[in-house]
Amino acid sequence: MKVLVCIKQVPDLESRFKPDAAGVWFSDTDLAFRMNEYDEYAVEEAVRLKEQLGDAPEVTVLSIGPDRVVEAIKKALAMGCDRAVHVQDPAVHLKDPWQIASIIAAYAKGEGFDLILTGMQSQDRGSAQVGVTLAELLDLPCATTLVGFSYADGGITAKRELEGGLKGIVKMKTPALVTCQLGLNTPRYPTLPNIMKAKKKEIAALPVADLLTSEALTTTVSFHPPAKRGGGIVLEGDVGELVTKVIGLLKEKTAVLR
């Protein structure tokens, strides 16, 4: 059995974002990067499947981006993936979801993966398109937003998260693609021995030019902060004074303080 997990490296979302020189994405400087949180659940689920099936599946992790994405790849290897593919692309942020999916599809087409896992979206762009589009390009059945996954004898039973706490149960046969929602499992922290072991695992580097044949279908015209909504009061300063001010405001503006 062959499993592919697609991961993205994203900035720490607690950061402050400034537009880059072209004004179409954020400037990389002063940002710390990490694995997209949704993708951690995808990696964990793939590793759990490997454990369930007695080590039989070979799990490949793939990421597209500049050299720094190797850090995210190494984390996935330390979590238990077997091997990695780094699609080298210093300009990945200028590709649209259609191109990203096309690049992965060009790689995956001849590989015969039985199962592909992705996060349901990235934390930075959040289009929620790449996984589903990849499934379409590879003509695979697909279910999104998984908070439950089980596999037996070539069959997948998945639990999709819907709105308001409702969940939908779906079944499909492999080969298939699933996209993972937060809370699907509890992603493990890589242990030191596994981090050491991961250093010996293969990371194949592929130039993006070998895989990219599609033009972008969308263009980002600008990246900018939201227009500030008026009316809100911002308070800063000494905690004691803040408490007095806030209690005063609550008494004045709400009917809930007696």
Place this chain on the structure above:
Amino acid sequence: MKTLLIGEYREGRLLDSTYELLGFAGQLGAESVLFLVGSDSQLPAWNGALYLADAATCGEYNPDLHKLMILDAVAKESPDLIVFLHSSYGWDLAPRVAAALKLAQVSEVIGTADGAFEVGCCNGKMRRTVRPATQKAVLTIQAGAFQGVSPGGSPRVTALAPQGVSRVEFAGYEPAEAKGVDLAKAEIIVSAGRGVGKKDNVPIIAALAKALGGELGASRPVVDSGWVEHDHQVGTTGQTVSPKLYVACGISGAIQHLAGMKKSDFILAINKDRDAPIGEVADVLVVADLMQFVPALTLGLQK
């Protein structure tokens, strides 16, 4: 301009979000045609053309079949925009339709500007303006971003028959967990976000809730981490609330959370990051360390 709007239907009921699609099309000044996998006993109250497939035979969730039927309606109508809600139904289906037609897709649209679309990114902190490079495009619109039209009228129905093979079998719903606390009825909610840092700090937030005579709420990461039970979760996948006072403690303000609480009468946010998106909906944003400010506020209220 013509739009094909993909309505939503679940557990035998037309979803009100369908009217938001009509509101969006109205804002564009576009002609609208609706598509719905639903039931003729639950028709949208609207005067216009509706392509209707029967959910009892097609299944409420059956992406392969729904895609083919939408493609059928697209072939008949040739719309400029195919519009979905950005929901568990819409984000699952839209890329399939876009890929089949090789059309641009813009996800989670919150505004329109001269042929381009405004979308949120970076956890709601920033915005992008995105322009489709194709003549026609697929959109998903953010739930709650566009005012729904008031229901009224009755559609002209064209029935669509299912065709093709489906590879994903829908095996039923699992209901939401029974609610221990009904946050929808609470007048005051004090919610804990990721900013509380660890489970041991949750009682500090709960103490403020108690001092105010309110209920404890939580954002999704706090629930996923097991710090607070799921029945306290506020947001799209938890409970939608509109109390008289909502206190957001260490909640950055992800779109899914904002959608669940932005209609509160008064919002007090406490966050160390003055740029956190929660500031966009807060009446008062206190920029402070939670662990210093919240206990002090609790103490102040008890005096």
